Amino acid sequence: MSRPDLCWFRRDLRLADQPMLLEVAKEAVGLFVLDPRLTRGSGQARLDYLFSALAALDETLGGRLVVAEGDPARVVPDVARELNVGAVRCTEDFAPYGRARDAAVAAALKAQGRELRPAGSPYAISPGRVRNGSGNPYRVFTPFRRAWSAHGWPRPAQTGADSTRWLAAEVSCQTELPSPRLVREAGEQAAAARWTAFLEGALAGYAQNRDFPAVDGTSRLSAHLKFGALHPRTLLRDIAAADADDTDKDVFVTELAWRDFYADVLSHHPRTAWHNVDRRFDRFAWSDSQEHFAAWQRGETGYPIVDAGMRQLAAEGWMHNRVRMITASFLTKDLHLPWQWGARHFIRLLVDGDLASNSHGWQWTAGTGTDAAPYFRVFNPTAQGKKFDPGGEYIQRWVPQLRDMPGPKAHEPNPRPAGYPPPIVDHAQERAEALLRYEAVKGR
DNA sequence: AGCCTCTTGCG
DNA sequence: GCAAGAGGC
Numbered sequence: 001m002s003r004p005d006l007c008w009f010r011r012d013l014r015l016a017d018q019p020m021l022l023e024v025a026k027e028a029v030g031l032f033v034l035d036p037r038l039t040r041g042s043g044q045a046r047l048d049y050l051f052s053a054l055a056a057l058d059e060t061l062g063g064r065l066v067v068a069e070g071d072p073a074r075v076v077p078d079v080a081r082e083l084n085v086g087a088v089r090c091t092e093d094f095a096p097y098g099r100a101r102d103a104a105v106a107a108a109l110k111a112q113g114r115e116l117r118p119a120g121s122p123y124a125i126s127p128g129r130v131r132n133g134s135g136n137p138y139r140v141f142t143p144f145r146r147a148w149s150a151h152g153w154p155r156p157a158q159t160g161a162d163s164t165r166w167l168a169a170e171v172s173c174q175t176e177l178p179s180p181r182l183v184r185e186a187g188e189q190a191a192a193a194r195w196t197a198f199l200e201g202a203l204a205g206y207a208q209n210r211d212f213p214a215v216d217g218t219s220r221l222s223a224h225l226k227f228g229a230l231h232p233r234t235l236l237r238d239i240a241a242a243d244a245d246d247t248d249k250d251v252f253v254t255e256l257a258w259r260d261f262y263a264d265v266l267s268h269h270p271r272t273a274w275h276n277v278d279r280r281f282d283r284f285a286w287s288d289s290q291e292h293f294a295a296w297q298r299g300e301t302g303y304p305i306v307d308a309g310m311r312q313l314a315a316e317g318w319m320h321n322r323v324r325m326i327t328a329s330f331l332t333k334d335l336h337l338p339w340q341w342g343a344r345h346f347i348r349l350l351v352d353g354d355l356a357s358n359s360h361g362w363q364w365t366a367g368t369g370t371d372a373a374p375y376f377r378v379f380n381p382t383a384q385g386k387k388f389d390p391g392g393e394y395i396q397r398w399v400p401q402l403r404d405m406p407g408p409k410a411h412e413p414n415p416r417p418a419g420y421p422p423p424i425v426d427h428a429q430e431r432a433e434a435l436l437r438y439e440a441v442k443g444r
Numbered sequence: 445a446g447c448c449t450c451t452t453g454c455g
Numbered sequence: 456g457c458a459a460g461a462g463g464c
Contacts, residue, residue, distance in 0.1 A: 211445090
């Protein structure tokens with residue numbers, strides 16, 4: 001029997017339905033390298049999800065997953081040598097933000113006489129492939145969305161255990177997997193089950209319900225997509241065939257298009273992962289209050305919808321999208337803190353934390369991004385709360401101090417119950433302050 | 445994927 | 456008084 005290949009799964013843990021990856025997996029030992037910096041900074045829910053996903057991948061690979069910790073430039077060649085593998089492949093990141101790391105890995109492998117080859121991306125559909133009439137990438141979502149749909153995308157590859165033949169390779173350097181403390185089911189089976197449940201359930205009414213954080217009205221597929229347990233091409237195929245309202249289907253597809261749009265933008269402009277797309281904001285006068293930042297992180301701002309969201313994030317490693325926008329607006333426009341502070345906090349705790357969607361979502365809210373909301377679009381946390389959580393159920397779920405405040409009162413608790421803080425800033429005043437600071441940079 | 449203020453039309 | 460729409464930030 002020939003030597004096995006090594007397939008280095010990078011950020012993406014599962015094969016999804018990319019034909020190339022399936023081919024590779026038939027002949028490969030899997031390798032996942034834990035980044036100690038990442039695991040140290042992560043929240044418990046995120047780690048739980050990661051370990052669950054690793055366990056699911058290990059099962060899929062028939063127990064042939066190697067998990068190691070450390071610098072990939074050292075670990076990947078070490079494992080390759082120890083297993084005496086043939087080819088070394090890696091799942092492609094959609095974005096080039098790992099280029100320096102990959103170059104180091106490739107160089108170390110080359111010293112052994114081995115080559116690092118790409119093995120397809122389970123991440124997104126379109127990055128780098130949608131261009132406008134002049135052959136340039138889009139910078140605005142709406143025309144991107146049109147072109148993205150008009151382009152058409154291949155159907156997913158056929159998957160299934162039957163088609164996969166596993167090598168009986170002995171893996172000697174397997175790191176023991178931490179026992180998964182399942183917060184949420186990870187892996188391809190769990191993802192498929194969640195998708196089916198969505199198609200038969202919340203898809204009806206999705207266009208309306210997706211904005212209400214107390215309602216289970218979203219697909220909750222983001223973590224599965226981030227880890228490659230499910231491919232967006234599969235979603236496109238199934239949604240087209242679904243017997244549902246056209247508006248609901250269209251709105252869901254638009255969400256997938258946003259995800260691809262941000263992946264596309266980041267792949268063309270990798271520096272925007274942590275830097276302003278709109279360079280005028282490089283001169284923006286952000287504040288730097290650690291006290292305000294800490295209050296926001298802990299969910300003690302005195303604005304119920306903000307606090308509920310931040311507490312859900314800490315507890316679950318997930319936050320409803322509507323509330324992500326509200327909490328992000330509060331950090332950048334009410335506390336005037338740099339969007340990067342918020343983005344870093346989010347990506348450390350979110351189980352679905354994805355660089356492109358996270359950073360560009362933050363830049364959208366902050367007004368610094370490609371196709372961003374104009375800076376003067378400031379969310380009013382109280383009005384947003386009343387509009388999208390009219391019954392106050394979301395507040396009551398996450399802020400126990402406000403459990404006795406039903407309905408709209410939950411968003412303006414008066415009097416403040418013991419243990420619930422007064423607002424740390426005055427929204428009307430800080431809104432004006434934000435617009436003032438914006439005046440100083442706009443048009444320059 | 446906002447908010448605020450002002451105007452107008454109705455009564 | 457109020458709802459609905461326009462326009463500016």
